Structure formats: C-alpha cells, structure tokens
Amino acid sequence: MNIAYVYPWDVVGDPTSPDRLAALGVKAVALAASYHSTRAATPYHPSHRVLDVPYSAFYLPIRPSSWSRLVPAGPTWTPADAYLQARDALKAAGLQVHAWTVLTHNSHLGTANPDLVVQNAFGDPYPYALCPAHEDVVDYCERLVWEILEVGAPDGLILEACGPLGFGHQSVHEKTSGSDWTPVDADLLSLCFCTACADRYPPTTRARVRAAIDHPLPPKAGTGTHTTTTHTSRGTTKTTVAGPTTTTTVTGGHSSSTNTPSTITVTTTSTTFVTNGPTATGTIDEALGSLTDEVRAIRVDLSTSLRRRLIAVARSTAPNTPITLHANPDPWAAGAFAPLPSGEPEADVLVANCWGDPSADAARLARLKELSVPGQRVGAYVLALPPRPADAATLADHLRTYARAGATEFHLYHAGLASPQRLTALSEALRLHHR
Incomplete structure (x- = not known):
C-alpha cells in the first residue's frame, strides 16, 4: 500500500484536493493530526499560496478534560476541526486516512515548559524537543495518541518523533554551521x-562529552582522505571519498538528526593530514570510549519505553488500527525517525527515511527489513521535493532500489507541497515501478 502525506490545510477549502490525491495512484493519505511549526507552499489552494504556521498545533477539537499539564494548541490558520473535515473529504474520495502524529517535536510546549525539554551537556535547552524521560511528556504523548484514535477514528496511526530529538533542527535563521562541528559533535550535542x-548516565559522562567537543586530544598525523564539506542552512552532510583529489556536488543529502534535504559540495584529497582528537576519529563510540555501551543503552531506552507505552495505549483504544513507526536502525538517531536498533514486533509497519543517497537509504531499509518480524511491512519515506528531480524515470529508479532493499510500500512526501509537474512525475514513477 502506498500512502501520500498531506497537511489538513491542503484539503480543507480545496474541493479538488481529494480527487487529485486519489489520481496519484495511492490507496491512503497520511494526514497530519499534530504537527510542528512550518512555512508551507500551497500551490493548489484556491484561497492562498503560502501558509505560515507559527507554532506546533493539534488539528482536532481540543477537549480540556482530555489533557493534564501539557495541553496542545489549536490552529488559527485553519479550522479547529481541520483534521476531521479533511478526513471526511478524503474518505468520500475512497481514500484511507492515517493520522500522521508528531510526538515530542513541539516548540510551543517546550518553550512554555523549559523544565521538560532536552538539554545538552553544557546545559543548553532545545525548546523544540520534549524529553520523554519526564513523565509529563510521556503522559502528554499517551493522551495525544488516545485522543487521535478516539476522536479522529483514523484508518491507521503513524508515529513520528517517538523519542528525544537532538541537536539538529531546522530553526528559523539557523546559525550553527560556522562552528564546524562534525557529525560526531552533533551526536554528542544530542545527548540529553x-x-x-x-x-541516569555514569558520573563522568557529562565531563567526557564536554571534553570531547571542547578539548580534543593532541593532534595525531595520519594518511587518508581529507574532506571539505559546504554546509547549507537546511542540513549538514559529511562525505568521505577515497582516491585522488576530486570535487563532487552531492544532492539529496540530509542531516541524520533533521532528515532535511540539502545540497553540498565535497572536496576530497588523498594526502597526509592531522586528525584532531576524539571528534575526528569518526564515531560517537570512539568519543565516549568505555562509557559507550551504557550511554547508548540509556539513550535507546528513552525511545523504547515511550514507543511501547504508546503502542499499548493504541492497542487498548483501537485494537484493529495498524501502527506505523518512523524508525531508524541507528541507535544514536536523534530526529523524527527514532532509534530502533532491535526492531519492534508490535508495530505493523516500519518506515525508514529515504531522502539521501539512494544506496545509503537502501542500506538503512535493508537493516530495518532484517529487524522486522514475519508479517511486518517495511516502508520507504520517499522524497518527491527538491533536490529530487521532477523526473518520473529517476524517481522510478529510486523506487526500484528501495523495493530491492525490502520496501513493500512507499510513503510519499509531500503531495501538498509538490508542484503539478512533480505530482505528475510521482504518479508516473509509481506506474512505471508497478508495470
């Protein structure tokens, strides 16, 4: 089953939207029930072309009695029951509607409750990232899932950001690239x-993390490849290529924390160079040393415990509603795709992000497939926006690559943001793939 992702405002007020989505060749739509702030193009809507969404919101009616300390905000840019209106219109067109549920990514609640957000080893808070180590956060997520299933009555439930987010985040006017922090530094800055x-951590963990970032070991000479990466404000990707001096433009890269597409330029030179301490060794495991196993287990447990509690709530509320997890087999993942290094047999679908290099995406998918249990489906979260081309043959080739890696369904991002040319290319790519 293929599924197209949309926002409620893509459907509400646009009577042509349901039929347009059905014409893509999908059987279902992932409709945002709770979503973070954004600025979205609305290329089809008869009333507007750009919509500013200034804060995280809940798109079902907010019943005060259903909430405790953390209460989601309702939207002002679309009706308070926008999810319900959009759901009914989509189902009338013969489409299933799955509730796209963003959990711990919530700047509105994080800013209002700074004691409940992720803090790095230096004590810096990340207001967009609610930390599920706090019972109030877990309670909010449970209530969110219950309310969506009870009031929204979706055909499926999709859980995103089911764990603590980390350093990487597409903030307004992001100004962090000049620090030249490596991907390992970003992993270290993602530890809460x-x-x-x-x-919960061993006593020396905070000091070890801070030292790994601020006080690298004495330089050590070595021979290898030197990589220069051009960062964009939408993500950071580090690529190393062996061989002689080359300059390569890589499109479709993404930050492991933000899953945000970017275009980068990589200059690689085979030479003798100086490495610069623990963050230059290339992995967070090397940076943490003997603390690695314990810290990793604690980090993974934050996502595991939240996920299992939410699945339990979902099964008790709507036993026959399938559950989809946005997941990453990397135990250090700290973004919308939460770490799932041991799999999750209670979920119906495991979906991996496929916004980067198709071969790397395929490797991630293959690992999720290895972690899946009989009867469990694996999905590919396919980008149909820039830097991906609006070209059916290229997109179809990507779909075939993902299918060979184990994907049995495609989650298409994003049917509301894509231009008419891109939607046409996406529809044709699906047809070519299934031909």
Whole structure:
C-alpha cells in the first residue's frame, strides 16, 4: 500500500484536493493530526499560496478534560476541526486516512515548559524537543495518541518523533554551521542531560562529552582522505571519498538528526593530514570510549519505553488500527525517525527515511527489513521535493532500489507541497515501478 502525506490545510477549502490525491495512484493519505511549526507552499489552494504556521498545533477539537499539564494548541490558520473535515473529504474520495502524529517535536510546549525539554551537556535547552524521560511528556504523548484514535477514528496511526530529538533542527535563521562541528559533535550535542536524564548516565559522562567537543586530544598525523564539506542552512552532510583529489556536488543529502534535504559540495584529497582528537576519529563510540555501551543503552531506552507505552495505549483504544513507526536502525538517531536498533514486533509497519543517497537509504531499509518480524511491512519515506528531480524515470529508479532493499510500500512526501509537474512525475514513477 502506498500512502501520500498531506497537511489538513491542503484539503480543507480545496474541493479538488481529494480527487487529485486519489489520481496519484495511492490507496491512503497520511494526514497530519499534530504537527510542528512550518512555512508551507500551497500551490493548489484556491484561497492562498503560502501558509505560515507559527507554532506546533493539534488539528482536532481540543477537549480540556482530555489533557493534564501539557495541553496542545489549536490552529488559527485553519479550522479547529481541520483534521476531521479533511478526513471526511478524503474518505468520500475512497481514500484511507492515517493520522500522521508528531510526538515530542513541539516548540510551543517546550518553550512554555523549559523544565521538560532536552538539554545538552553544557546545559543548553532545545525548546523544540520534549524529553520523554519526564513523565509529563510521556503522559502528554499517551493522551495525544488516545485522543487521535478516539476522536479522529483514523484508518491507521503513524508515529513520528517517538523519542528525544537532538541537536539538529531546522530553526528559523539557523546559525550553527560556522562552528564546524562534525557529525560526531552533533551526536554528542544530542545527548540529553536534563534533570530527568543526567543521573541516569555514569558520573563522568557529562565531563567526557564536554571534553570531547571542547578539548580534543593532541593532534595525531595520519594518511587518508581529507574532506571539505559546504554546509547549507537546511542540513549538514559529511562525505568521505577515497582516491585522488576530486570535487563532487552531492544532492539529496540530509542531516541524520533533521532528515532535511540539502545540497553540498565535497572536496576530497588523498594526502597526509592531522586528525584532531576524539571528534575526528569518526564515531560517537570512539568519543565516549568505555562509557559507550551504557550511554547508548540509556539513550535507546528513552525511545523504547515511550514507543511501547504508546503502542499499548493504541492497542487498548483501537485494537484493529495498524501502527506505523518512523524508525531508524541507528541507535544514536536523534530526529523524527527514532532509534530502533532491535526492531519492534508490535508495530505493523516500519518506515525508514529515504531522502539521501539512494544506496545509503537502501542500506538503512535493508537493516530495518532484517529487524522486522514475519508479517511486518517495511516502508520507504520517499522524497518527491527538491533536490529530487521532477523526473518520473529517476524517481522510478529510486523506487526500484528501495523495493530491492525490502520496501513493500512507499510513503510519499509531500503531495501538498509538490508542484503539478512533480505530482505528475510521482504518479508516473509509481506506474512505471508497478508495470
């Protein structure tokens, strides 16, 4: 089953939207029930072309009695029951509607409750990232899932950001690239040391993390490849290529934390160079040393415990509603696709992000397939926006690559943001793939 992702405002107020989505060749639509702030193009809507969404919102009616300390905000840019209106219109067109549920990524609640957000080893808070080590956060997520299933009555439930987010985030006017932090630094800055997390780690963990970032080991000479990466404001990707001096433009890269597409230029030279301490060794495991296993287990447990509690709520509320997880087999993942290094047999579908290099995406998919249990489906979260071309043959080739890696369904991002040319290319790519 293929599924197209949309926002409620893509459907509400546009009577042509349901039939346009059905014409893509999909059986279902992932409709955002809770979503973070964004600025979205609306190329088809009869009333507007750009919609500013200034804060995280809940798109079903907010019933005060259903919430505890954390209460989601309703939208002002679309009706309070936009999810329900869009759901009914889509189902009338013969489409299934799955509730796209963003959990811990919530700047509105994080800003209002700074004691509940992720904090790095230096004590810097990440207001967009609610930390599930706090019971209030887990309680909010449980209530969110219950309310969506009870009021929204979706045909499926899609869980995104089911764990603590980390350093990488597409903030307004992001100004962090000049620090030249490596991907390992970003992983280290993604470890949470909030009041609920700090005491879970070995006593020396905070000091080790801070030292790995600020006080690298004495330089050590070595021979290998030197990589220069051009960062964009939409993500950072580090690529190393062996061989002689080359300059390569890589499109479709993405930050492991933000899953945000970017275009980068990589200059690679085979030479003798100086490495610069633990963050230059290339992995967070080397940076943490003997602390690695314990810290990793604690980090993964934050996502595992939240996921299992939410699945339990979902199964007790709507036992026959399939559950889809946005997941990453990398135990250090700290983005919308939460770490799932051991699999999750209670979910119906495991979906991997496929916004980067297709071969790397395929490797991630293959690992999720290895972690899946009999009867469990694996999906590819396919980007149909820039830097991907609006070209059916290229997109179809990507789909075939993902299918060979184990994907049995495609989650298409994003049917509301894509231009008419891109939607046409996407529809044709699906047809070519299934031909």
